[in-house]
Amino acid sequence: MKSIPTEQIEHSILVLRGHRVMLDSDLAALYGTTTKRLNEQVRRNRERFPVDFMFQLTNQEFVALRSQFATSNERPGRGGRRYLPFVFTEHGALMAANVLNTPRAIEASLYVVRAFVRLREVLATHKALASKLDALEKQTAALAFKHDALAANTRTQFKAVIEALRDLMTPPEPKKKHPIGFVTPKEK
DSSP: OOOOOHHHHHTTEEEETTEEEEEHHHHHHHHTSOHHHHHHHHHHTGGGOOTTTEEEOOHHHHHHHHHHTTOOOOOTTSSSOSSOOEEEOHHHHHHHHHHHOOHHHHHHHHHHHHHHHHHHHHHHHHHHHHHHHHHHHHHHHHHHHHOTTSOHHHHHHHHHHHHHHHHHHSOOOOOOOOOSSOOOGGGO
16 A cells, blocks of 8 residues: 555544544545445444544534535435444544454554644644743733833734734635536636
8 A cells, every 4th residue: 555645634634523533434435445334343343432432423513514515415314325424533543443454444544643643743833832922922012011112113013923923823724626627718
């Protein structure tokens, strides 16, 4: 199996109910199996998947996800999926690879874990930077009160720098998907 870019896996990781998770269909694709087969193995080994490893989406969550990502109109019971999707946390994704027990699933699970770890590190960096920015903002405000000599222009520049850093910390907007097929120059 060729290596899977961590960024590709990171795009499959969602935040639901306060947890970073992956959809069963995304995990099955990475592990080289069908969603049906993955979910069969999960049901057969249910004791290995407590609620902090895996949970099933509610209908409202599924509808919200579908509209958020502009996916097809698949609805449980109406073609496509028959059941609401399961989502797996980092530990659940690793356990799913173990119950599938295929060489590809085990190898791909390493990439999945690395992607979760990388996201955790990025979030920790953002939190640390945010707290440092807050401290810097408080210090500049305190300086303004202590020293009237600190020009209003300098305070404005400090504020602009802090706001620019905060803007850099916000996640980018999702990229617009390009249409498939022939596109005329006017449609671009």
